[in-house]
Amino acid sequence: MDDPRVNAPRMNTAAIPNHVAIIMDGNGRWAQSRGLDRNRGHREGVESVRAVVREAHNLGINVLTLYAFSMENWNRPKLEVNSLMGLFEEYIDVELPQIMEKKIRVRAIGRLDRLPRATRVVVKHVMKKTANNGGMELVFALSYGARQEIVDAAKQLMRDAEAGKLDPERLDEKTFSAYLYAPDVPDPDLMIRTGGDSRVSNFLLWQIAYAEIYTTDHMWPDFRGAQLVDAITDYQGRERRFGLTSAQVQGGTDGADGATSESE
Ligand code: FPP
Numbered sequence: 001m002d003d004p005r006v007n008a009p010r011m012n013t014a015a016i017p018n019h020v021a022i023i024m025d026g027n028g029r030w031a032q033s034r035g036l037d038r039n040r041g042h043r044e045g046v047e048s049v050r051a052v053v054r055e056a057h058n059l060g061i062n063v064l065t066l067y068a069f070s071m072e073n074w075n076r077p078k079l080e081v082n083s084l085m086g087l088f089e090e091y092i093d094v095e096l097p098q099i100m101e102k103k104i105r106v107r108a109i110g111r112l113d114r115l116p117r118a119t120r121v122v123v124k125h126v127m128k129k130t131a132n133n134g135g136m137e138l139v140f141a142l143s144y145g146a147r148q149e150i151v152d153a154a155k156q157l158m159r160d161a162e163a164g165k166l167d168p169e170r171l172d173e174k175t176f177s178a179y180l181y182a183p184d185v186p187d188p189d190l191m192i193r194t195g196g197d198s199r200v201s202n203f204l205l206w207q208i209a210y211a212e213i214y215t216t217d218h219m220w221p222d223f224r225g226a227q228l229v230d231a232i233t234d235y236q237g238r239e240r241r242f243g244l245t246s247a248q249v250q251g252g253t254d255g256a257d258g259a260t261s262e263s264e
Contacts, residue, residue, distance in 0.1 A: 025195030026219030071145030103135030110144030
């Protein structure tokens with residue numbers, strides 16, 4: 001997994017985003033534009049996953065979330081669904097030694113009970129095997145939909161309220177967040193979408209409230225370490241205001257004059 005290419009010399013290493021989330025789009029178009037079948041595109045997309053995980057680790061990113069399979073993807077032809085599941089299983093199988101060596105902790109979020117048995121077994125195995133790793137967290141969104149995540153959280157909240165474990169009057173954002181799939185994972189700072197579209201596509205809707213969004217025309221198979229560095233360099237040029245004014249952010253004040261607003 002080690003790559004001698006050094007993509008990072010132009011980076012401000014002090015301002016690396018803590019959590020980067022990626023919508024990996026464009027495998028099919030990458031393949032079709034070369035007269036290849038879509039599966040070839042997904043296979044090449046796996047090479048990008050390898051490269052981006054390696055670069056994220058080298059850069060010191062703490063959390064990398066990859067949108068590997070959406071709830072909507074279940075509606076694709078069965079052959080394509082099976083092939084995507086197989087590629088994921090193969091990726092974990094091949095990469096596990098490197099994942100362990102780099103102390104990466106792998107997790108999965110989504111309606112995992114819907115995954116085929118073989119995929120569930122692989123997910124369970126890699127999560128268990130890497131659970132005590134203290135390095136980068138690598139989160140795969142698999143059979144994932146953000147609306148479904150919010151509905152699942154609401155269902156559990158209602159059960160807890162009914163059981164008297166939760167007072168609805170005391171429900172706040174922090175309590176709600178605790179019901180999401182990975183409550184201990186901090187919100188993404190940067191969300192990247194490849195493939196040329198500017199959509200959120202039901203990805204981490206709650207968690208990206210204040211994420212910087214970066215879109216690129218590169219199809220996912222063309223997005224490698226150098227393109228990740230480009231995205232982060234762009235992110236480092238942004239001013240994150242979190243609802244404050246630019247002057248407040250520049251002056252380092254916390255908005256305690258009562259002017260705090262959640263809108264920008
Ligand atoms: C989008 O391409 C990509 C996906 C459906 C998910 C990403 C899957 C991989 C990178 C392969 C296996 C995953 C892992 C994590 C090893 P698309 O088919 O929507 O492209 P299109 O918009 O051009 O049709």
